[in-house]
Amino acid sequence: DTGVSQDPRHKITKRGQNVTFRCDPISEHNRLYWYRQTLGQGPEFLTYFQNEAQLEKSRLLSDRFSAERPKGSFSTLEIQRTEQGDSAMYLCASSPNSNQPQHFGDGTRLSIL
Amino acid sequence: AQSVTQPDIHITVSEGASLELRCNYSYGATPYLFWYVQSPGQGLQLLLKYFSGDTLVQGIKGFEAEFKRSQSSFNLRKPSVHWSDAAEYFCAVGPALGTYKYIFGTGTRLKVLA
Numbered sequence: 213d214t215g216v217s218q219d220p221r222h223k224i225t226k227r228g229q230n231v232t233f234r235c236d237p238i239s240e241h242n243r244l245y246w247y248r249q250t251l252g253q254g255p256e257f258l259t260y261f262q263n264e265a266q267l268e269k270s271r272l273l274s275d276r277f278s279a280e281r282p283k284g285s286f287s288t289l290e291i292q293r294t295e296q297g298d299s300a301m302y303l304c305a306s307s308p309n310s311n312q313p314q315h316f317g318d319g320t321r322l323s324i325l
Numbered sequence: 326a327q328s329v330t331q332p333d334i335h336i337t338v339s340e341g342a343s344l345e346l347r348c349n350y351s352y353g354a355t356p357y358l359f360w361y362v363q364s365p366g367q368g369l370q371l372l373l374k375y376f377s378g379d380t381l382v383q384g385i386k387g388f389e390a391e392f393k394r395s396q397s398s399f400n401l402r403k404p405s406v407h408w409s410d411a412a413e414y415f416c417a418v419g420p421a422l423g424t425y426k427y428i429f430g431t432g433t434r435l436k437v438l439a
């Protein structure tokens with residue numbers, strides 16, 4: 213069990229640029245979640261995958277946000293035309309089934325200049 | 326709608342003192358409940374979980390929590406706090422009915438005085 217891995221740990225970019233984050237879940241965990249966490253807040257649910265199927269997306273996810281999990285293993289979260297308000301920590305979590313808790317990665321901190 | 330409330334934004338305790346962090350939830354059925362801890366710049370680590378059964382659950386690092394259905398609460402406790410417990414603590418419930426969404430509280434930041 214190597215844990216949930218997220219890359220990069222930090223991303224600094226200019227407003228208007230596109231960014232992509234990667235999450236590698238614990239192997240054999242078929243459930244994968246993305247969250248956004250802003251300062252002083254708890255994680256906010258963004259989206260959920262079961263294997264390669266994206267089964268739920270939050271209304272927080274504007275049309276600038278997209279997530280994929282093409283082979284049911286790693287996942288990517290892309291933000292297009294970044295805005296100041298996108299500055300946050302983006303957390304990925306995985307679990308083996310609905311009766312097990314989520315294991316979190318250390319997150320990707322995004323800073324928009 | 327389902328929700329989680331952590332009424333205390335900050336709590337300060339002396340090392341060796343007991344600790345209780347409050348969590349109240351709103352949910353239409355018996356929820357799955359969790360407590361996580363987060364150190365600065367890190368992800369969330371699971372302390373304990375309640376799915377069913379015994380309402381007093383034991384977790385890692387000497388923490389425990391009690392599910393009280395009548396009060397819609399799931400408070401976290403520790404009999405003797407260590408300086409290394411200083412961190413942010415999040416209560417969570419989920420999945421929300423009809424969804425796969427987990428809902429987190431806004432967190433309680435714990436400061437430990439030597």
